[in-house]
Amino acid sequence: MLEISTRKIANVILMTREIDRAEGELRAFIEGLSEDEQISLVALMWIGRGSFEPEELDEAKATAATEATTPTADYLLGTPHLSDHLENGMEALGLSIAGDEDDLMGHR
Numbered sequence: 001m002l003e004i005s006t007r008k009i010a011n012v013i014l015m016t017r018e019i020d021r022a023e024g025e026l027r028a029f030i031e032g033l034s035e036d037e038q039i040s041l042v043a044l045m046w047i048g049r050g051s052f053e054p055e056e057l058d059e060a061k062a063t064a065a066t067e068a069t070t071p072t073a074d075y076l077l078g079t080p081h082l083s084d085h086l087e088n089g090m091e092a093l094g095l096s097i098a099g100d101e102d103d104l105m106g107h108r
Contacts (some may be wrong), residue, residue, distance in 0.1 A: 002044060003036035009086060009098035010104055012041065016083035030073040039064045039074040045079060048089030
């Protein structure tokens, strides 16, 4: 189970798509997440890029916790295609951010 809300993931994905204008905001948002939320975000990204399978979520989270050598924001912002990996990870885990994404973009 992820220790981060789909709304927060949607927020990261949307800010990643606007990285040219929102890098500072995205960095501050990630840094403001709890350690468990940051670990879940990294694990989700790894699942989305194929480093772990969806059923290996607990292993991915444990690896993220023990192998963290750089600040999470630096690591994630340095990852190419971050929003795609997060979206793919959500899909692999059977989770949807569609409603959260619409809310954050003001479509409701």
